[in-house]
Amino acid sequence: RTCTHTLLFAQLITPDGTNHGLHGFLVPIRNPDTLETYPGLIVGDMGEKIGVNGIDNGFIMFNQYRIPRENLLNRTADVTEEGVYESSFSDPSKILGAALENLSAGRIGIMQESCHSIASAVAIAIRYAATRTQFGERDNEISLIEYELHQWRLFGYVAAAVVFRMYIENFSRVYLSIVEKSNAGMKVDNLSEAVSEIHAMVSCSKPLLTWTVLSAAQQCREACGGHGYLKSANLGDIRSNHEATVTYEGDNNVLSQQTGNWLLRQFHAARSGGAVDSPLNTVTFLMDWQRWLGAKFRCTKTDELKSREFITTTYRWLICYLLKQTHEKYESEIAKGLTKFEARAKSQVYKWRDLTKTYAEYLAIIFFLESLDKKEKSLQPVLTKLFSLYGLWSLDQHLVELYQGGYSQGESLARLLREAVLELCSELKGEVVGVVDALAPTDFVLNSVLGKSDGNLYQNIQKAFFSHPGAFERAPWWRDVVSLPRSKI
Ligand SMILES: Cc1cc2nc3c(=O)[nH]c(=O)nc-3n(C[C@H](O)[C@H](O)[C@H](O)COP(=O)(O)OP(=O)(O)OC[C@H]3O[C@@H](n4cnc5c(N)ncnc54)[C@H](O)[C@@H]3O)c2cc1C
Structure with missing residues (x-):
């Protein structure tokens, strides 16, 4: 919700119509002063996930949106002002690998x-x-x-x-x-x-x-x-x-x-x-x-x-x-x-x-x-x-x-x-x-009633049960249960 730029992988197509495959681009998406989305973009939150909701994931839709040529991340390949594609790799199949290696x-x-x-x-x-x-x-x-x-x-x-x-x-x-x-x-x-x-x-x-x-x-x-x-x-x-x-x-x-x-x-x-090209000897x-x-x-x-x-x-x-x-x-x-x-x-x-x-x-x-x-x-x-x-x-x-x-x-x-x-x-x-014991983090980080390092499993479980809020409370609707009409059987 506060993102102003995105690192986008997209197909790079030069004016001659050649598709050079996936490349990385730095794309501004929101005005950093107002956090308003730029025209030509639809940006939003994808909604709740089934886990890791501490990070939010968004969606972006592009419609005739333009970014400067310089926003291409050009360590492995670039496009000249004339629209000509240049790469340090002679084998095009290695360019994607080089981008992904990062x-x-x-x-x-x-x-x-x-x-x-x-x-x-x-x-x-x-x-x-x-x-x-x-x-x-x-x-x-x-x-x-x-x-x-x-x-x-x-x-x-x-x-x-x-x-x-x-x-x-x-x-x-x-x-x-x-x-x-x-x-x-x-x-x-x-x-x-x-x-x-x-x-x-x-x-x-x-x-x-x-x-x-x-x-x-x-x-x-x-x-x-x-x-x-x-x-x-x-x-x-x-x-x-x-x-x-x-x-x-x-x-x-x-x-x-x-x-x-x-x-x-x-x-x-x-x-x-x-x-065999294996400098790490694997x-x-x-x-x-x-x-x-x-x-x-x-x-x-x-x-x-x-x-x-x-x-x-x-x-x-x-x-x-x-x-x-x-x-x-x-x-x-x-x-x-x-x-x-x-x-x-x-x-x-x-x-x-x-x-x-x-x-x-x-x-x-x-x-x-x-x-x-x-x-x-x-x-x-x-x-x-x-x-x-x-x-x-x-x-x-x-x-x-x-x-x-x-x-x-x-x-x-x-x-x-x-x-x-x-x-x-x-x-x-x-x-x-x-x-x-050598591998485990501290009890505080492990945060498990079953895994405390003191070995007092049963006492720890009992303590956790007893201190659970409402563990011993009578249900607020208890009367509804006891006042049910008794069966005649
Ligand atoms: C919690 C979470 C956080 C994320 N955060 C980010 C983020 O910050 N930034 C970001 O850019 N992305 C993020 N992602 C997206 C994530 O990187 C992608 O979901 C992931 O790379 C898989 O791509 P996809 O969803 O398009 O799946 P798809 O590629 O559509 O795959 C769907 C299924 O099809 C199978 N499949 C696809 N292609 C083939 C094939 N060629 N051969 C055989 N099987 C195939 C896959 O194995 C998979 O099971 C996040 C995802 C999650 C779940």
């Missing part, structure tokens, strides 16, 4: 915020699980955390919370150091390739984190039973306020397609014997894609699956396999006569989409491992267990591809992987409260 900072912010949301959600659910007793043999009720089912439902998310936190901290440092050097005019080796790689990383990691946190919030809500449904548990607000992140700053399903474009470009380069291994595809599952013990070698090797195999599958699917659609746009759309399901999710998980793993090696020795055992759990818990969702692509045959991969997950759950049971 949005990385906002998406990294969303990932940082997601790390806080999942930390809060698991802290509440784990503290509740440690103190809530339910069922048991011979009237001896036991804590929820003792149940393997409960551990399996929650501990994967605790592991994800830790892995994501360390991944995003490490990645943000790398990102900011590049931005800082670039803004200071210092030389950054392969800057444009690094920016493209960062854009690819962010475009799949924002979907991975926001989707995982959304399902974590829901699982944590359910893991606290009926108490989890209380407003004062705060799990409902954590979930609702987080939910829109899967859509804003780029809908997850659309955004992750950008990562696929970049990965397929690198795969194409590797296949044709060229160099896919340099593609140079050896045929060797990675030759890897086979040979483990016989669960401990071997828990190792970083098994988890990273398996992810590399998966990325190479899904790249090959996606590439072949896309090319087969082109061979049928489809346009590039149509072929891309026909290659999303089970291929492109799975590829980008797998790559995002791999990124979380390699950035986590890099940080792990720098942590205090005393923390490494528990962090290693959390890493193994996150890696295997995530790989469990890729068993179809691992079998389909011939990485493994027979039942041992699925059996050992799932046994390893359950062993890790059991091993982490005694440490998981300490882990969430």
Whole structure:
């Protein structure tokens, strides 16, 4: 309601009728002195949303509205006074990417915020699980955390919370150091390739984190039973306020397609014997894609699956396999006569989409491992267990591809992987409260009657019930109930 300018992405069409695609424009919409809308515009509020109403979202309709040529944000492309389009990119398909790459900072912010949301959600659910007793043999009720089912439902998310936190901290440092050097005019080796790689990383990691946190919030809500449904548990607000992140700053399903474009470009380069452009070293291994595809599952013990070698090797195999599958699917659609746009759309399901999710998980793993090696020795055992759990818990969702692509045959991969997950759950049971204590914000910020760090769950719930305004008040309409005519039956 107080907005005077908007940053607008719109198609740029030059006087010769050529459409140069999406570009950014700075558009004045209201007079800053009177807040009145300029002629040619209809501006208004979109109305109440299903969450995050602390920010208002508006609509704008344009009718023959003119802005000066200088209002084009022209770092990557400009239009001369004569109406001629000029771009620093020779390949027009990269111009949109360059414009979109500027949005990385906002998406990294969303990932940082997601790390806080999942930390809060698991802290509440784990503290509740440690103190809530339910069922048991011979009237001896036991804590929820003792149940393997409960551990399996929650501990994967605790592991994800830790892995994501360390991944995003490490990645943000790398990102900011590049931005800082670039803004200071210092030389950054392969800057444009690094920016493209960062854009690819962010475009799949924002979907991975926001989707995982959304399902974590829901699982944590359910893991606290009926108490989890209380407003004062705060799990409902954590979930609702987080939910829109899967859509804003780029809908997850659309955004992750950008990562696929970049990965397929690198795969194409590797296949044709060229160099892979990966200054951040996330896919340099593609140079050896045929060797990675030759890897086979040979483990016989669960401990071997828990190792970083098994988890990273398996992810590399998966990325190479899904790249090959996606590439072949896309090319087969082109061979049928489809346009590039149509072929891309026909290659999303089970291929492109799975590829980008797998790559995002791999990124979380390699950035986590890099940080792990720098942590205090005393923390490494528990962090290693959390890493193994996150890696295997995530790989469990890729068993179809691992079998389909011939990485493994027979039942041992699925059996050992799932046994390893359950062993890790059991091993982490005694440490998981300490882990969430390290992750959780203060009680004031956590703001949950179920998640207070004092562990006095039942007393805290009782206090909250008793202090709820009107908890013990007789309803003002009580007479209407007691004076109803009595039944004659
Ligand atoms: C709370 C909130 C705040 C927001 N704040 C801002 C803001 O401050 N500024 C701003 O500019 N925008 C804002 N947005 C808008 C937001 O960025 C867009 O809603 C988002 O980018 C998705 O675009 P869309 O709504 O046009 O969805 P669409 O693109 O219409 O997508 C609708 C559905 O279709 C699917 N779909 C679309 N294209 C394809 C495709 N090619 N292949 C397969 N599936 C496809 C999508 O996955 C999605 O599920 C906000 C949105 C929300 C919810």
